[in-house]
Amino acid sequence: MKRKTFLRSGLAALSMVAVAALGACSSGGDGGSAGSGVTISLGFSQVGAESGWRAANTKSIQESLTAENGFKLSFSDAQQKQENQIQALRSYIAQGVDVLAFSPVVETGWDAVLQEAKNAGIPVILTDRAVDTTDDSLYASFIGSDFVEEGRRAGAWVKENFDGEKLSIVELQGTTGSAPALDRQEGFAEAIEGSDAKIIDSQTGDFTRAGGKKVMEGFLNSHDDIDLVFAHNDDMGLGAIEAIQAAGKKPGDDIKIVTIDAVKDGMQALADGKINYIVECNPMLGEDLAEIAKKVVAGEPVEKRIVVEDAAFTQEQAAEALPNRQY
Incomplete structure (x- = not known):
């Protein structure tokens, strides 16, 4: 996978990661490097299955963290509830896994369980979404896209x-309090500042197609002057398409639509002219997660922040990319 790496915390942070990783090797898990023939036990807590993007992300993780690749993967679906994730992480800590990884539902409220993992000597890898903490030593690395960008x-x-x-723009926000929702809102508002484009309404559709449709129906009932929809992901944009069509309007023409993700359903809608522009958010994080997990277990330094490189697509570019699209 093409990616850009950024080192934020210097050599001191790298030394800390190595110490934490060595602690994990001596914990209750199987420990060790896959290259040595010793299986790495990894507990992963997924946000849920709210979108096509999330399904592709889960598939990438499960296909990368295999027994053949040196892993024993324990996987749980949090169903978009933070309490479920915290419970799963504590269960993995009790089991003595070698590595913890998760995509946090929201940014805040993780310090206690992350401290428990650190006390147990189990390194933590964040995927897709970041956490808001004053102590970066509570996790080893964060792999994901730059949502603000x-x-x-x-x-x-x-x-x-x-x-x-x-x-006149309406905004379909992602899950309230989540990193992608907060950051994408910030980046979009920053980019249109100083123009005649104005956001007239903004509500959460919780990253789901059903949520996007329901919120868009409300927007259409409340506003007569909607020119463009900015959806924080493709699924909400696809839900908006359904609502716009049901209202007798033509998506992509009467009301323009811009989304983020670039999963196949979204790309098809873009190629068909129902969406006007999509910024990619690459879900294929499994290989990077496997690589970083092996390094932290081996006590090797890792990048604190790994930014996945994303593309962007017009209608013509989507049509060209679709035949070979992996997700």
């Missing part, structure tokens, strides 16, 4: 293509 790129396209036009 995704929102910024979506807003930049809007500003570039509709500069000088008065544009």
